[in-house]
Amino acid sequence: MTSATLSASAAKSPNSTSLLGYWLTLLVVTLSLAGLAIFGEADRLAPGMPFQQLLSYKLTSYANLLLVASALIYLAHLRYKAESVGKWATGLATAGMIGVLMALLVRWFESHQVLDEGHIPITNLYEVTLFFSALTALIYLILESIYRRKAMGAFVMPIVVVAIGFELWLVSRGQVGPQNLVPALKSYWLHAHVLANFIGYGAFAVAAGAGAMYLMRARAERKGRCSALPSLDTTDAITYKAIAIGFPTFTIATILGAAWAYDAWGGYWSWDPKETWSLIVWLTYAIYLHLRFVKGWAGTRMAWWAILGFGVTVFCFLGVNMFLSGLHSYGSL
Amino acid sequence: MPNTTHHEGRLSRFLPAAVRFLASMPVAVVLLCLLAITSTIGTVLVQNRDEDFYLSKLGPTWYRLFDALGFLDMYSAGWFIAILLLLILSVSAALLRHGPRFWRTSRPLDGIRPWPVKHDGGFTVPALEPQRIETVLRRHGFNEFKRDGELLLARKGRWSKLGFFFVHASVVLIGIGGLSTSQLGFRGVMNITEGESDNIIYIPEGRDYRRLQLPFQVRNDKFAIDFYNTGMPSEFRSDLSLVQDGKVLVQKRITVNDPLRYEGVTFYQANFGDAGSAVNFTLRDLTNEKFPRQAVETAVGRTLEDGMGIKLIVKELRQHNVVNMSEDPDKEVLKNIGPSIDLLLQSPASGNISYRVYLAYPHMLAFAPMGSEEMIYENLGFSPADDQLMGLLAAYLKQVSQLQGEVTPDTRRAAFAAALGEMGIATDRAAELGPAIIQAETVLRAHKLPMLFAFNSFVPKQYTGLQVARDPGAPLIWIGSTLLVLGLFMMLYWHEYRIWVRRDGNALELCALYAARQKLPLERLLATLQDEFTTPATTTNA
Numbered sequence: 001m002t003s004a005t006l007s008a009s010a011a012k013s014p015n016s017t018s019l020l021g022y023w024l025t026l027l028v029v030t031l032s033l034a035g036l037a038i039f040g041e042a043d044r045l046a047p048g049m050p051f052q053q054l055l056s057y058k059l060t061s062y063a064n065l066l067l068v069a070s071a072l073i074y075l076a077h078l079r080y081k082a083e084s085v086g087k088w089a090t091g092l093a094t095a096g097m098i099g100v101l102m103a104l105l106v107r108w109f110e111s112h113q114v115l116d117e118g119h120i121p122i123t124n125l126y127e128v129t130l131f132f133s134a135l136t137a138l139i140y141l142i143l144e145s146i147y148r149r150k151a152m153g154a155f156v157m158p159i160v161v162v163a164i165g166f167e168l169w170l171v172s173r174g175q176v177g178p179q180n181l182v183p184a185l186k187s188y189w190l191h192a193h194v195l196a197n198f199i200g201y202g203a204f205a206v207a208a209g210a211g212a213m214y215l216m217r218a219r220a221e222r223k224g225r226c227s228a229l230p231s232l233d234t235t236d237a238i239t240y241k242a243i244a245i246g247f248p249t250f251t252i253a254t255i256l257g258a259a260w261a262y263d264a265w266g267g268y269w270s271w272d273p274k275e276t277w278s279l280i281v282w283l284t285y286a287i288y289l290h291l292r293f294v295k296g297w298a299g300t301r302m303a304w305w306a307i308l309g310f311g312v313t314v315f316c317f318l319g320v321n322m323f324l325s326g327l328h329s330y331g332s333l
Numbered sequence: 334m335p336n337t338t339h340h341e342g343r344l345s346r347f348l349p350a351a352v353r354f355l356a357s358m359p360v361a362v363v364l365l366c367l368l369a370i371t372s373t374i375g376t377v378l379v380q381n382r383d384e385d386f387y388l389s390k391l392g393p394t395w396y397r398l399f400d401a402l403g404f405l406d407m408y409s410a411g412w413f414i415a416i417l418l419l420l421i422l423s424v425s426a427a428l429l430r431h432g433p434r435f436w437r438t439s440r441p442l443d444g445i446r447p448w449p450v451k452h453d454g455g456f457t458v459p460a461l462e463p464q465r466i467e468t469v470l471r472r473h474g475f476n477e478f479k480r481d482g483e484l485l486l487a488r489k490g491r492w493s494k495l496g497f498f499f500v501h502a503s504v505v506l507i508g509i510g511g512l513s514t515s516q517l518g519f520r521g522v523m524n525i526t527e528g529e530s531d532n533i534i535y536i537p538e539g540r541d542y543r544r545l546q547l548p549f550q551v552r553n554d555k556f557a558i559d560f561y562n563t564g565m566p567s568e569f570r571s572d573l574s575l576v577q578d579g580k581v582l583v584q585k586r587i588t589v590n591d592p593l594r595y596e597g598v599t600f601y602q603a604n605f606g607d608a609g610s611a612v613n614f615t616l617r618d619l620t621n622e623k624f625p626r627q628a629v630e631t632a633v634g635r636t637l638e639d640g641m642g643i644k645l646i647v648k649e650l651r652q653h654n655v656v657n658m659s660e661d662p663d664k665e666v667l668k669n670i671g672p673s674i675d676l677l678l679q680s681p682a683s684g685n686i687s688y689r690v691y692l693a694y695p696h697m698l699a700f701a702p703m704g705s706e707e708m709i710y711e712n713l714g715f716s717p718a719d720d721q722l723m724g725l726l727a728a729y730l731k732q733v734s735q736l737q738g739e740v741t742p743d744t745r746r747a748a749f750a751a752a753l754g755e756m757g758i759a760t761d762r763a764a765e766l767g768p769a770i771i772q773a774e775t776v777l778r779a780h781k782l783p784m785l786f787a788f789n790s791f792v793p794k795q796y797t798g799l800q801v802a803r804d805p806g807a808p809l810i811w812i813g814s815t816l817l818v819l820g821l822f823m824m825l826y827w828h829e830y831r832i833w834v835r836r837d838g839n840a841l842e843l844c845a846l847y848a849a850r851q852k853l854p855l856e857r858l859l860a861t862l863q864d865e866f867t868t869p870a871t872t873t874n875a
């Protein structure tokens with residue numbers, strides 16, 4: 001790289017205090033909107049209200065629409081490269097992400113009204129999937145604002161769309177309403193554990209999106225085509241950055257899970273399928289970091305590794321519940 | 334690490350080859366992959382079940398093979414523990430190997446080579462005064478400087494390599510913690526009936542149990558379940574006292590996420606069960622045409638026999654039954670309809686029938702014939718404990734069975750009137766009692782049940798299921814975990830940079846070393862530095 005392009009990219013990189021200001025503003029906006037929504041809904045709530053009538057459910061639907069639209073526009077942006085199109089994509093993704101986070105905050109409040117004992121809304125599959133889609137979008141948008149590259153949205157937002165599809169499937173099975181917690185789930189350790197876990201999952205999703213983008217650009221370069229995607233170096237750096245966010249968070253999550261198990265089940269580790277698979281996820285990314293730090297691997301191989309790692313992550317999140325916990329009946333062997 | 338610092342120090346040259354081998358990256362990566370891959374086996378094959386289970390699921394060949402390979406109790410199999418031990422050894426070896434290098438690279442700047450043999454990047458710009466260079470570098474976080482004639486050496490992140498030690502030391506600590514838990518600790522169960530005490534812990538070992546005696550008694554003073562309005566349990570709690578020689582050592586109410594810890598032993602609320610609650614119910618024998626009643630006083634878990642091949646087993650007392658009362662399949666309206674008992678009737682004539690008898694809904698008949706999982710619900714019209722109506726029903730059915738010729742509504746009415754007479758009931762009650770009797774007749778003709786039951790009362794007697802564990806490794810685990818998180822953040826977000834600046838006539842030559850293999854951050858830093866070194870002092874200082 002010549003020093004001229006280097007200086008240009010350095011000059012373009014935004015100033016970190018203004019970025020922080022931007023994200024803090026968004027946080028305040030989210031909180032106040034959620035506050036308003038709660039204020040508006042408070043009188044209508046009654047115990048046992050069906051979930052379709054809850055404000056959080058409606059908010060989620062609209063927010064999901066925005067997220068799906070943003071995914072489409074990111075794809076269009078990738079194709080047509082117009083700056084104004086990219087702005088729309090970012091705007092819609094931001095609005096959708098805020099909408100889902102708001103819906104979760106509202107739902108937290110609602111659970112206290114419609115259940116005997118309210119709780120933080122990250123305790124069933126529907127709620128954590130919402131949380132996952134919001135966090136994936138959030139982590140992506142943060143990286144977008146740092147690296148000023150919108151092309152990656154076309155790789156990450158489709159993952160969010162898949163999560164939304166999964167939510168709709170859960171809705172169709174009626175597994176959506178706020179539910180009372182079984183005694184074992186009443187633990188602050190557990191809530192912190194889930195929170196950290198899904199920040200980790202979200203970051204790994206972003207890393208996989210970046211990895212896919214890397215592979216696509218690398219293919220274009222091999223074929224001698226020019227590509228609108230960010231340079232290989234930048235993409236590689238984004239992939240690493242996402243994993244550097246995800247790995248420590250996921251580590252904290254696993255430790256919090258162990259702390260929960262220690263209080264609830266009498267042992268911090270019992271090699272049950274979920275625990276074992278989270279260890280496997282952890283090992284996958286630990287190997288990634290070794291290969292990168294010590295062997296100096298980068299580029300295509302690491303891009304594949306990031307995608308593989310996300311595959312393992314998804315299996316840990318869903319596959320274990322779908323295929324392995326039912327194993328007591330041995331159904332799937 | 335860049336290659337420049339990669340040559341081995343004097344000490345590490347004398348490390349045995351074995352240590353160097355164990356600490357090498359290929360070995361570490363192979364071990365990590367091996368652990369990841371083998372771990373999956375135990376998640377696919379259900380662990381620690383009995384032989385019959387595996388024989389029926391796997392067949393004898395696979396069972397014997399998997400058993401021999403240790404796949405059925407995998408996480409305590411020798412080879413699996415060996416992988417874990419090797420991992421710990423590998424990390425320890427890496428710590429040993431990196432220790433000397435760490436001290437060498439973290440020395441004050443004096444000990445560092447004046448001009449690097451190799452570097453990761455650099456540039457040349459027109460010379461500027463040394464003071465400016467230092468100012469610019471300070472702005473970018475460089476905090477150590479050494480000036481040596483025309484040469485300036487600057488560094489930031491001197492202690493950042495501590496992250497490596499924290500992370501890997503934590504792996505060793507967590508490993509040792511885990512091993513001490515599994516080798517020196519135990520985890521077992523105690524089931525203690527309310528009001529009683531016990532001191533024997535049952536510890537599962539593979540597919541067997543080992544008994545361990547505590548030096549004190551654990552007394553279950555009270556066990557209770559709290560419920561949500563819907564009837565779902567919201568909390569389980571036990572009031573426990575630890576008692577030695579008649580003296581109470583400690584008392585605590587434990588709940589699911591709040592155990593009792595005493596001298597290294599921890600008591601967790603794990604589950605509960607029926608310890609033989611007393612139940613009282615009425616039995617109607619429908620095989621006798623008089624439908625005689627029998628009062629039964631017994632306990633959950635008991636089996637009653639009549640000596641002629643009929644057995645009645647009291648399976649379960651449920652204190653709460655939450656059912657969905659909604660007509661709309663998309664909606665859930667949960668309601669608690671109160672206690673029930675499950676009875677299993679085994680008779681040579683009619684096979685096995687299980688009954689669920691509700692305390693609050695005596696006229697509701699719920700049963701499942703042999704082989705059926707699904708309960709059949711019927712409304713009998715009145716309680717089987719109702720002597721008058723059961724007697725009337727018996728008399729009426731007997732009258733009907735004695736009818737000659739064609740059975741018409743009229744002959745039935747006559748049979749009913751005769752039955753009323755037989756029971757000494759005034760005939761003007763016919764309209765009132767008729768529908769219930771017809772209802773019961775229809776139900777009984779449809780299902781041919783040999784017995785009916787009515788549940789009268791119960792006195793619950795429960796045991797609390799405690800998980801009891803001694804976990805000597807836990808402190809190491811928590812110390813290791815803290816160190817791991819700390820070290821990870823240090824390792825991922827704090828790196829060492831070194832920069833050499835050399836004045837060569839009118840030019841300034843700068844080169845940099847970066848202790849992490851990330852291209853972009855270094856390029857960014859260099860580009861910014863170059864920018865700031867070439868723009869006039871007035872603007873950069875502003």
Ligand code: HEM
Nearest residue numbers: 286289293294334356357358361420423424427497500504
């Ligand atoms: C089970 C766990 C682990 C094992 C068995 C292990 C093993 C090793 C070994 C043997 C080395 C030395 C390689 C050499 O000298 O060339 C090493 C280096 C390294 N490990 Fe790990 N490690 C583990 C966990 C981790 C984790 C969780 C991280 C997280 C980031 C990590 C990051 C590194 C880094 C960055 C180096 C290179 C240090 C340097 O050369 O400056 N390790 N590891």
